[in-house]
Amino acid sequence: MRRALELAARGTLLGVNPRVGCVLLRPDGTVAAEGWHRGAGTAHAEVDALSQLAPGEARGTTAIVTLEPCDHTGRTGPCSEALLAAGVERVVYAVGDPGRDSSGGADRLRASGVDVVPGVLEAEGREFLHRWLTAVELRRPFVTLKWASSLDGRVAAADGSSRWVTGDAARLDVHARRAEHDAILVGTGTALTDDPSLTARDADGGLLPEQPLPVVVGDRELPAGAALHAHPRGLVRAATHDLAAVLDDLWRRDVRSVLVEGGPTVASELVRRGLVDEYLVYLAPTLLGGPRTALDDLGVDTIDDQRRLSVVSTAALGDDLLVVARAPHRRTP
Structure with missing residues (x-):
């Protein structure tokens, strides 16, 4: 998760989207791919990481993400669907998504049989996302x-x-x-x-x-x-x-x-x-x-x-x- 936070820090502080990082782990614990979000309109961290793998290569992996995968369609599609389509078996995230439209990815994944683990390094994740979380939670x-x-x-x-x-x-x-x-x-x-x-x-x-x-x-x-x-x-x-x-x-x-x-x-x-x-x-x-x-x-x-x-x-x-x-x-x- 700390590596995912390091990746997230490469993103921009500007705009409506949060800085998010993702690490995909194979069943043996080795890193399959890494990704981060580069700004509005670009691939989200999970999709960025998945895009580096060949079709089927992500099956059975664990996705470690700094923010709960989104479950809505904006400029890009839902990360929850991308993870399911890729065959990811386990999703670990630090901070729940407070967005009115974007939250719900964890529930969607669980309902589809994915093992979901929330709250890993949550305090560090919330501190990292402090500015974005405050804006979203206060709606200003x-x-x-x-x-x-x-x-x-x-x-x-x-x-x-x-x-x-x-x-x-x-x-x-x-x-x-x-x-x-x-x-x-x-x-x-x-x-x-x-x-x-x-x-x-x-x-x-x-x-x-x-x-x-x-x-x-x-x-x-x-x-x-x-x-x-x-x-x-x-x-x-x-x-x-x-x-x-x-x-x-x-x-x-x-x-x-x-x-x-x-x-x-x-x-x-x-x-x-x-x-x-x-x-x-x-x-x-x-x-x-x-x-x-x-x-x-x-x-x-x-x-x-x-x-x-x-x-x-x-x-x-x-x-x-x-x-x-x-x-x-x-x-x-």
Whole structure:
């Protein structure tokens, strides 16, 4: 199963499909084939592995898969049917599929006489699929909120200047993470004040192959010469302050992950409404003082109301520190 997770990591974080890996074992325990899912419209991991074998060669094998085989027809056919047609005798998977349309593969396989073993390395599998599982279970994009601040929590100096609080290594990390999200969201305040391009760029300023879809929330118009109008993905304008409605619209556009780089108004509203799943906080070893904090009022009137998070990781980026934290995951039935 750990090998299957390694294979799954070769897939893309972008789009509606999860990253899945598959290992096919012969009855003697040797590896017959390996496969992984490369993105929407391509063969699923199980079919990718099966495609490497001659007809009949998969009969009697065990399929070890990181996610329960799907049981629906989308751009590709059901993996449950592919496994049955190939004569696979046993299926072992880590995480059950929570999808309303795609789940049910395990039941289909059992009903057809296949030995099915669920939950192998489930905790590791769920951690690996955390972003996708959260989006599917909450029926909205996974929301990552990012800010860069001084050690005393200020994102800008008193005059509003903020370039640059953090150093080159931290900013390069931000661009890499932009490329790992389907969309990037800011409010009109940030768009008008900073005139950002919201592209993902390399150290030399060139565009990375994957670019997030830029989304600007708010009812103020952007000037004709705004940098966002030249974004290679186009621009989504959401003339509303209802952030839940914006996320719902992005979900319908097949956006499954959103990186929020907006100012304290947008960021605080998302936090207040419980719409943030993960936090990326870049801390610079500097002090600014003043009122320009990363977040505004969150409705925390007493210490008992504090919004406690779980730290996932910390990393040194040059002189700066990146703290990755998560909000409690509210799973739906």
